[in-house]
Amino acid sequence: MNTDFYRNFLIIAQTGNITEAANKLNIAQSALSKQISTLESYYGVTLLEKRRGKRQVILTDAGLDFLHRAQEICEAEEGISLDMQTYKKSVGGTLRLSISQAAVNSFMEKYLLPFAKLYPEVNFQLHEETVVEQLKSLKNNVIDIGYANAPLPETTSIVCKPLAGERFYAVYKKDNYLGFTPGNKISFKELEGLPLSCNYGCLSLLNKLANAIGFSPEIRFIVTTGTAATKFAEEGGSIAVVSGASCKHLPKGMARSFINEQELSYEQTLFWSANSKQSPVVKLFLNFVLNNEQA
Numbered sequence: 001m002n003t004d005f006y007r008n009f010l011i012i013a014q015t016g017n018i019t020e021a022a023n024k025l026n027i028a029q030s031a032l033s034k035q036i037s038t039l040e041s042y043y044g045v046t047l048l049e050k051r052r053g054k055r056q057v058i059l060t061d062a063g064l065d066f067l068h069r070a071q072e073i074c075e076a077e078e079g080i081s082l083d084m085q086t087y088k089k090s091v092g093g094t095l096r097l098s099i100s101q102a103a104v105n106s107f108m109e110k111y112l113l114p115f116a117k118l119y120p121e122v123n124f125q126l127h128e129e130t131v132v133e134q135l136k137s138l139k140n141n142v143i144d145i146g147y148a149n150a151p152l153p154e155t156t157s158i159v160c161k162p163l164a165g166e167r168f169y170a171v172y173k174k175d176n177y178l179g180f181t182p183g184n185k186i187s188f189k190e191l192e193g194l195p196l197s198c199n200y201g202c203l204s205l206l207n208k209l210a211n212a213i214g215f216s217p218e219i220r221f222i223v224t225t226g227t228a229a230t231k232f233a234e235e236g237g238s239i240a241v242v243s244g245a246s247c248k249h250l251p252k253g254m255a256r257s258f259i260n261e262q263e264l265s266y267e268q269t270l271f272w273s274a275n276s277k278q279s280p281v282v283k284l285f286l287n288f289v290l291n292n293e294q295a
Contacts, residue, residue, distance in 0.1 A: 197239070
């Protein structure tokens, strides 16, 4: 049986209207009706019933059972196709990604460049955005996948896969005029009374930890990205508290100390729409990243 018949049946079930389904699939209504007749004849059951006086259709009991089986068949076929593409190394298409600005370099090194080397026929569109912008881009179908290094709001409209955790560092000018000369590892308490700079994404984490320890952090500069917070610390009058991805490559004259507080961390998150059908190249990239994490 042609697997397109199963896929098209899913669209009919979704719309409840053969005419609307045919328009959505860009095929003639008569051809779509013929496909349903072929399925019903092949299995010897009635799958759809027309509502009297209306253009809508409803699924029979057999149709409801068939719907679940058709979904399984389509998912299995897509899985086989995806697996075979990994052997052919010839998958094409465009992958639209949004990466948190501070995580672009690490994401490219760990995932994007190795994937591009394996699949040279894939094109890429890369957006560097804040989490708020990422969620908006996903909602407006501007991107396929987002990669955030800040906490995401809970919502049923997106699928989230936590990746490796992100820890924080104190970044400072070596010859700063604050008298700050730490070792390679510090506690958050050592930053009490010092002017700090940070990004909005980690502000709540800093305040929560500071309250638990018993002091109010002196936040002098709050900005969109950790990179900008680090830039502000270059003048020597503040300490930037940023994620590891934000301070991986520091300018000359700057240094960093690991903040040894388990509470000061968050998971990096790969996310995509729960409501949109994924293209083969999107599925392939998701599998690549998730398998890379498990390796």
